[in-house]
Amino acid sequence: MAKRNVKSNVDMRETLLQLAARSFVTQGYTATTMRSLADQAGIEAASIYYHFSSKEELVEVVVAHGGDSIVLHIQEHLDALPPNASAETRFKAAVLGQMSALIKFGDYALAHGRLLAQLPDKAREGQVKRHEQNQRLWTQLLEGLRTEGMLRPDVDIALCRVFLLGCINSVQGWFNPRKGSLDQVAKQICGMFFEGVKPAAKARKVSRRAEAAASS
Amino acid sequence: MAKRNVKSNVDMRETLLQLAARSFVTQGYTATTMRSLADQAGIEAASIYYHFSSKEELVEVVVAHGGDSIVLHIQEHLDALPPNASAETRFKAAVLGQMSALIKFGDYALAHGRLLAQLPDKAREGQVKRHEQNQRLWTQLLEGLRTEGMLRPDVDIALCRVFLLGCINSVQGWFNPRKGSLDQVAKQICGMFFEGVKPAAKARKVSRRAEAAASS
């Protein structure tokens, strides 16, 4: 039994990153002060500069970590599929991948999505590329669907993308793992996306369990 | 030909509100300084305090204006319908209403959506109610659809709402009025929402003009 500090400093750098991610996301970049982060970590503001050279470096690391996590996590889900998987299968895997990345990497993932506009100029440029990379991945997945005849000719791919990402990214705000699985929510989203919400000519009965996963 | 200032001060209060809305949305609340607003308006920072008692009052007015505009604008669209309009008709009118509110009130509308979390505590409480009012309106519209049998029993209303609002709210970011009308985009969104993106058993040909309205 060694030390027992406020945060039982196993790794102060990691602690600071997590606190920073949460604060940047909830309070914003400028509103987050080095002092408040230090307070929460149980150290003095000046001590942060032993771990990070500046506030700018701190936010860069947070946002980069978030962006990388999402892209890599989706890629993992895609790589796990057989090479001849259909566009629809790949699409569904990506939906689940992006959702679970949001849950798993929480504030980091949100930081990447919400913080870009607030970043200092230098830091922003590098991150924008990461963001565009994610957008391109989704555009490709949607184009794959179109090639395989899974998209009506009149639906716009760019519109689909914002439609989907807006929905998926909101998951982090309301998902409650005790009430249902991510898998069920992902299925509901894909169902809504492909089939719409209108009943088919012949009404059908489906499990309502996925419904319980949304709290609000 | 009276005065001709930097902003030709017809109404400095209005000018300040518009600049503040834009800056709050793009830079965030804390990052927006009274000095930068004054610079853009062509006056000194101290002069702002003749029009507003504090930075806090300034952001309150901006966010309130945005929230009211959206709710009232949708309500206008709904009130223009005949009293016996179907839930589907009301729903489509609300989609167009929220979209055109976003375009018409631009930064004010975005401020209401994006700034809530950054507001000082006192200002936030009042605004949260306005936000919930908007959410309730959409929930009611969706419940109306369900009552009239336009929603499959397995689709979750809360999920529908985030799905829709995420999509609609993104409109402000990419809509280009020279490439198409809001009406066309609204139709596409409603089509996607009700019918999904999957081709029907029997493929059909539809106009692609709406596709051109999205730029990115």
Added chain:
DNA sequence: GTCTATAGATTGATAGAC
């Protein structure tokens, strides 16, 4: 690795002249 002390810049806001 963390502390105390403090420099240097910027912020929201006030007082009073015009």
Added chain:
DNA sequence: GTCTATCAATCTATAGAC
């Protein structure tokens, strides 16, 4: 209504002791 001048508070960041 807008200005000049200024205050008190707070911020990022550095220097150097321990």
